[in-house]
Amino acid sequence: MSAPASSRAGGANEPKIALRGVCKAFDGAVVLEGLDLEIGTGESVAVIGCSGVGKSVMLKCLLGLLRPDAGSVTIDGAELSANRAAREAAMRRIGMLFQSAALFDSLPVWENVAFGLIQAQGMGRGEAREIAVETLAQVGLGPDAADLYPAALSGGMRKRVGLARAIATRPEIILFDEPTTGLDPIMADVINDLIVACVRELGATALTITHDMASARKIADRIAMIHDGAIIWQGPAAEIDSSGNEHVEQFINGRADGPIRLAVADGAHA
């Protein structure tokens, strides 16, 4: 069941995921401006940053859902924008938990979880359902949840189902978009624990974007901070409190005054 570890295109030092000089603007509004980020195999990295700074845009560039204006995105050394086949091949090795979970409303929970198994791997529905129920158990949901529809779930349950869907295909890379946003602190911690357990169990490479410091500290080996379209600081999670970067210090202490000016006033006459 484990992912093939030997089929890597690059050498031993090749990062699993590399974004180099990624730029992205929407109708002239620059969001990413030369963003560089490398993630090694088996590493868990958290990217922190203010709301609206472009964290989700970065993930979407990585997934090929948005095409960067410039720069390169490689997974295992293979350039994603090269062609559709490369992107599709990379997608099979990636699991993604969306900010809003993005569960399919028209399908029951178990089919949501088994979607990748049935559609991408062509597994039979019976077998896929068994695996889905097992995966749901892994995230703490009983078999009776399998036949519910997403509309009947609470926010925490939706996140768990989203997590189960992301790991059901046993991906080598898992991406988390604000996994704890909108949850109470206890449920947030439960999700953090689940993420740590799932990533460790799969031996996967993980990239989490968040503005929840507790979550970043818990999940990540390494933390990077994004500001003004680029990574302005990165280092081991343990060193975040002694970063010596005033942007980082303002962010982790949650102060309104400091070098980061939120566009609250600008919004009025934008």
Added chain:
Amino acid sequence: MKTNPLQGIGHGVLALFGAVGRLALFALEATSHCVRPPLYPRLLLRQMVEIGFYSLPVVGLTGLFAGMVLALQSYTGFSRFSAESTIPTVVVLSITRELGPVLAGLMVAGRVGAAMAAEIGTMRVTEQIDALTTLSTNPHKYLIVPRLLGGFLMLPFLVLVADIIGVFGGYLVSIYKLGFNPEAYITNTFEFLEVMDVVSGLVKAAVFGYLIALMGCYHGFHSKGGAQGVGKATTNAVVTGAILVLVFNYVITEAFFAQ
């Protein structure tokens, strides 16, 4: 910035060409997926039931009342010059060639086009379409193809039903209200009816079904900006779907019958 009227016209024309180009590319991409595996028979079946079966009541009622009023209206007009005997022919030709496909098309544009735009639009703004891609499933294949094929296949069926019920509506009014002889009415109905009259209506229906589904999918797929965006997409899907039905009705009629 100075606003020159010519500049405004230029912008408008460019925007129009841009929109038509985007739509054409979308149609081309989606249609090309109709003939490339994998296809999803389960989803196609669901759309066929959704479009074909659940539209039956509304399309049937539309056909019934169209046929009834047609007989009544023709009678009040034609009796002025004693041409009542042509009423069965007028009813059956009008229904099969024009009213069946057009009225059914407009009703389905309202019912099905709106539902498609709302469903796909919601999936777009809640990132479900992005989620499909990350699960290695092509959203064109999974969402668009079953709807396009469903519309294309089921509208002819609906129009055939509307034709039959419409003719029956004309029959009811003619017999029970206008005092026609039943056997004579039925004989007259089929006397001047040609295969081409029905076939042209069914061809129209297939084209309308494809266009309505295309509009629903296109506007839903490109909706943005939350609930308001989905509402706008739904309105646009119905309006453009209905207009395309009327435009293509003329184009196809000309192709079939203009010498």
